[in-house]
Amino acid sequence: MSPGTYISFTLHASLVGWLLFGGDFDRKPLELPVTEVSVISSEMFDIMLNNTVPIVDTELELEVAVAQPAIEDSQASADPSIDVAPQRDTQVLRPIASTDAIPQTVLDQPVRMEEVVIIPSIDLPMPEIEADTPEPLETSSVPKPRPVPRIAPIAVVPPAPEIDVGDITQDTATPQVAPAEVIQEQTAKAPEAAAIEIVTEAEKPSDAVEVSRLAPPRSVRPQRRPKTNTPIDEATPVEVQIDPLEAALAEALSGSVAVPEPQMNATEALAPHVIRGMQLAISPCWNLGASSSASLFTTVVVGMQLTIEGKPLAKSIHLVGYEGGDQLSAERAFETAQRAIKECGVEGFKLPKDQYTAWQNMEITFNPEKMRMR
Amino acid sequence: MRLIYFGVLAIVLWTGAVLAQNGPLKIEITDGVIEPLTFAVPMFEAKNIEAAAIATKISRLVAKDLTNSGLFREISANRFIAQRTTFAEAVRYPDWRAINTQALVTASVETSSTGRLTVKFRIFDVFSGVQLGRGMQLSGSTQAVRRMAHKVADQVYERITGEGPYFDSKIVFVSESGPKDKRLKRLAIMDFDGENVQFLTGNKNIVLAPRISKDGKKVLYTSFETGFPQIYLLDISTAGRKRLPTSDDGMGFSPRFSPDSKRIVYSLEQGGNSDIYLMDLATARSKRMTSSLAIDTAPSFSPDGRQIVFESDRSGTQQLYLMPVSGGTPKRISFENGRYGTPVWSPRGDLIAFTKQSNGRFNIGVMRDDGSEERLLSGSFLDEGPTWSPNGRVIMFARQTQGPKGAPSLYSVDITGRNLRALNLGAPASDPSWGPVQP
Structure with missing residues (x-):
């Protein structure tokens, strides 16, 4: 015979041998789904339906109990990680009966329970006095200030001023140089300064004190849309309030009215x-x-x-x-x-x-x- | 086709832009504060002279209950602007806002010649300027002052927080006395705040692990009356008890009621092996649920009664397992380092409380029923035996102090881990079991 025949014979023999014997060596029994079924008596069925204790012959019940194997399951799994399902689904022990071997013992005393409290869902009438309605929330959480007399009933001697005595003495009654005239000049210049204030403010801030005080801290016009990638400094508190009085004055001075950008979300x-x-x-x-x-x-x-x-x-x-x-x-x-x-x-x-x-x-x-x- | 597509897309985008232009400003708040909510309980108005003392007592008890919950902080009466608040008087919200009161409770108390006590009360949200819910009225005997107060506090607590009530509930526990090596133990029942303690058993026999039923009428416990542990069922109203027929030759212990109180699960030790059993109280028939060589004990029902959680050392260390009541293979749910025990399912069903021993300390913790989101709420030399409040918000447990004179006492903690409080009973106590809110 040719070598090929030998090889073919050997391989076929191995295949047939594996089919005959090899599969059995490690074959595992098929896991069949098992459902535990127990036959129950008509009395038990009544219990399930009506939840009532059946009238049964106690002796017969006890005989059944004796006939059953001990509680300890001798066929328990040796593998502690696997819990084998119990072989029996029920085991009859001694039924609770009035003839229980251990009599009912009255203990110290029954627990005294107070009378059951009733909670009827009654709509109690609301107070007749109308409660304040905080809408909108004008009410301040801070208590309203109480009026106090601005003039003390008894005159108090003013405290002595802290005087720093310098090296040069000077008469306290030294008249000032034409104080009234200075005031008049300021009031007279104010309207004129208003027109050129913006120009001269930086150069002569003292001349434009009054106007700059009234000016808003920033433009009241709508701001440009901020860049979305601008990081927000969360640590610093945000000051975004603009005083309404200042805003109104600024509007009056500038003649512009704040209008939000219409095309924005x-x-x-x-x-x-x-x-x-x-x-x-x-x-x-x-x-x-x-x-x-x-x-x-x-x-x-x-x-x-x-x-x-x-x-x-x-x-x-x-x-x-x-x-x-x-x-x-x-x-x-x-x-x-x-x-x-x-x-x-x-x-x-x-x-x-x-x-x-x-x-x-x-x-x-x-x-x-x-x-x-x- | 492409032109039509882009045309429709442009119209949609333009329409969206136009709509968005007129839409409201949208802001998201993700940070807040966790602080007790401030409340004020002005002295309840007494409708008659006889009710004056009762009104004072009830108002103080309500304030105490709310404060002890850890979710509320009382505004002291000396800060009140409105010195007198009658029940019929309209609330001056600005006065209460000025002292930062967020919730206000006003009430009137009246007693009748027949001994009836009537309490009417209202709850107000001060900053919203509205009454919360409807005014309510309680009626009872003058002997039930404490219960009336707990009921009022429960209503306030429930209305503001949204959690269920728990103040008007009772706790069964083991009261201990005597030296540590000869400790006498007896069952007792008390109000949730440790008041009104009454004993259920004598101190001749050692009793362990009482478990109160969901209706609050019966108690399961383990007693050494016969020389070895057996399970007893006690009726609270009559103080009558009977031994449950678990086995003649085994030791029954660690019982717990099913949610409908018609069945119990317990451990039965026979020949050195402990397994879980299920007993129908009507027929006294028991069904074996586990049959491993390991120690399976401390079973507890899920609120729907379909599953039990228990502890077992079948894996080599003490861990928590879940299995259907109908039977099946237990599934391990605890996998962190340490030993787990005494699992108790929350009445809400969302969490399981347990005792955990790790790093030489005992902890009370909670986890989901799949073992996830484990959090430890307490830790000490020995913390054990958690029990849930009826609303599933608070856990009570026993803490044992170290040393030869060490004694157990009861503690409670919010499931957030905050508000850990000791219950001052004046005597050692252990094994608490929290009952339901009384009807």
Whole structure:
């Protein structure tokens, strides 16, 4: 025979031998799904349906119990990591009966329970006196100042001035040089200086003191859109308030009226530091210390309107939507957010009045993700 | 086609831009503060002279309950601007805002000639300037002053926080006395704040691990009355008890009720092996749930009654396992370093409390039922045996002090890990089991 025949014979013999014997060496029994089924009596069926104790022959029940194997399972798995399902699903022990071997013993004393308290859901009438309605929040949290007499009832001797005695003595009664004339010159020059004040202000600031005091600290015209990649300095507090009096005077002097840029989104129209300032203003009042666990997983969006002074209109505060919780947790989360807005906004948020239309309506998302219990 | 596509896209973008132009300013707040909410409880108004002392007591108890929860901080009465607040009087919100009061509780108390006590109360959100919920009215006997106060506090707590109530609840525990080597133990029951302690058993036999049923009417416990541990069922209202027929030759211990109080799970030790069993109280039939060579013990039902969590050393160290009540292979859920024991499922079902021993200390901790988000809430020489408040917000446990004169006492902690408080009972106590809120 040729070598190829030998090789073919050897390979076929190996294949047949493996098929006959090799597969059995490591064959594992198939895992069959097993469902434990137990035959229950009609009495047990009654128990399941009616949850009542059946009328059974106790002796017979005990016989069944004796007939069953001991509780200790001799076939328990030797492998401690695998828990073998119990072989029996029920084991009859001694039933609870009035003839229990151990009698019921009355102990020290029964526990005295107070009368059950009833909580009827009664709508108690509200007080007849009308409660103050903080809408908008004009009410200051600071107590109103009480009037005090500006003139003391008894004259008080003025304290002696601290006099630094110098080397040169001088008569205190030395008349000043024409003081009235100086005042007259100032009042007479004021209108004239107003026209050339901008030109001369840097050179002669003393001549333009009055006007510069009235000028706003910055232009009240809408600012250019800020660059989005400008880093925000979170450490420094934001000062964005412009005094309304100063703004009005500046408008009167310049003759211009602040108009916001019309083609901007409300959020984009405001500088990032203004938005950051708003966040910093509300955060200290957003107190989650008394919130439920569920509320800490609920994000609420609160909408509101603000006055030109930056005060939230109480009745405009509403729940826009919520996410991550149920209705109850959303309501509690909304109350917490509302409390924060009203508490920190009682004096009005510091927002640029010249951009009022940009922040007149707000939607604030209160996201407690960072505040959750970990 | 491409022109049409870009045309539609341009229109959509333009429309969006126009709409966005008129939209509200959008701000996101992600940082806040975690501080107790300030509240004021002006002295409750007494409608008659007889009610004056009761009104004072109830108002103080309400304030104490809220303060002890750790979620509230009381504004002292000497800071009040409005010195007198009657129940019918309209609230002067600016006065309360001025002293930074966020919540206000006003109430009136009235007693009748027949011994009836009536408490009416309202809750106000000061900064919002509104009443929270509806005014409520409680009625009971003059002997139930403490319960009335707890009920008022529960309503305030629930309305403001959104959590369920827990002040008007009772706790069963083991009261201990005597020297450490000859400690006498007896079952006792008390109010949640440690008041009104009453004993349920005598001190002749050692008792362990009482577990109160969800309806608060029965207590399971382990007693050495027969010389070795057996499980007993005690009716609180009658103080009657009976031994449960677990086995004649084994030791039954560590029982716990199912949520419907119709079944119990317990451990049975026979021949040096402990396994978990399930017993139907109506028929006294027991079903074996585990059959490993390891020590399986401390089972606890899930709130839906479908699963149990228990401790086992089948892996070589003491760990927590989960398995269906209907049977099946237990699944290990604790994998961190240390030994875990005495698991208890939260009544809300979201967490499992446990005792953990690691680095020479015992801790009380919580984890999800898949073992994730493990957090340790306490740690000491020996902390053990956690039990949940009915609302799943507070955990009570026993802390043993070190030394020959060391004694256990009860502590509570919020699930945030804050507000760890010792319960001053004046005597050693251990093995607390928190009952439900009373109806």
